[in-house]
Amino acid sequence: MPEQLIYAMEVFLNGLMAGVLYALVALGFVLIFKASGIFNYAQGVMALFSALTLVGIMDGQVPFSHIINAVFGTEIHHFGWHVPALLAILLTMAVMVLFAWLVQRYIFKHLVGQEPIILFMATIGLAYFLEGVGDLMWGSEIKKLDVGLPQGINLPIETFTDGIFGYGFFIGNLDLVATAIAILLVAALVIFSQYSKEGRAMRAVADDHQAALSVGVSLNFIWIMVWSVAGFVALVAGIMWGTNSGVQFSLSLIALKALPVLMLGGFTSIPGAIVGGLIIGVGEKLFEFAIGPMVGGATENWFAYVLALIFLVFRPQGLFGEKIIERV
Secondary structure, eight states, X not given: OOHHHHHHHHHHHHXXXXXXXXXXXXXHHHHHHXXXXXXXXXXXXXXXXXXXHHHHHHTTBOTTHHHHXXXXXXXXXXXXXXXXXXXXXXHHHHHHHHHHHHHHHHTGGGOTTOOHHHHHHHHHHHHHHHHHXXXXXXXXXXXXXXXXXXXXXXXXXXXXXTTEEEEEEOOBHHHHHHHHHXXXXXXXXXXXXXXXXXXXXXXXXXXXXXXXXXXXXOHHHHHHHHHHHHHHHHHHHHHHHHHHHOBOGGGGGHHHHHHHHHHHHOXXXXXXXXXXXXXXXXXXXXXXXXXXXXXXXXXXXXXXXXXXXXXXXXXXXXXXXXXXXXXX
């Protein structure tokens, strides 16, 4: 088998794995947009905050230790214990549910019926606030996250050349786990949104807040539920990205890579988030492999946005999004 074809296969598979991670972030955007019509700019920061909280709980770190030490002149940084990964994940999820309740209670409860741009601006403020709180609570240094997921490389995929082993490549264990988790998560979310009573209520709220209220749908419950689920998705994404590259504040920028994913898949489609993520992941890797050397490289920084721009011109609703027709 030609050497270039082997490299292309490796690039393709790596693109699939990267696309899964993009899609996990995009899922949080889709969930909140489907339920409230809000484009949640804070989704990437939620992934960062959940990962920071998980590491802090696992390591027994004292929240706001820098402020406490500055005010009281102490040198307290850790409680002196370590929390098992599973318990730490459950505690982090409880923190994200509390966050969802606070967001609904003190922000979006007062913005029912407002223009989408006002809701969007609220999520921008929420993103910067949450990033600052995460810094104050857990510190800004890069943290290692290990929840027991398999890492390293899997068995090599070898190819034959003239009867002997020739070029081969490896697949990361973490990438395989992330793919399996993403498949299960998407299946569960699709079943929930399409076939459960809460899922139907979620779609009703997205269509019209006031109409949903008039038929007895509780906006408070739906929005808390949706932000909690989005927090769980952010936690899963934060675990995958944090395990792969460490928990650092640049993690919040993954939200920017999720934007082209949403434009391709559609803002209202859960399967579209996955398909869009895979297209972006594979497309940017193959484009860099095939075209990058001809144009000086670094095409991964802009390929996704150019592809999204093309979709906006010819299919604004994305591959799976709903085409909205407004009567005037």
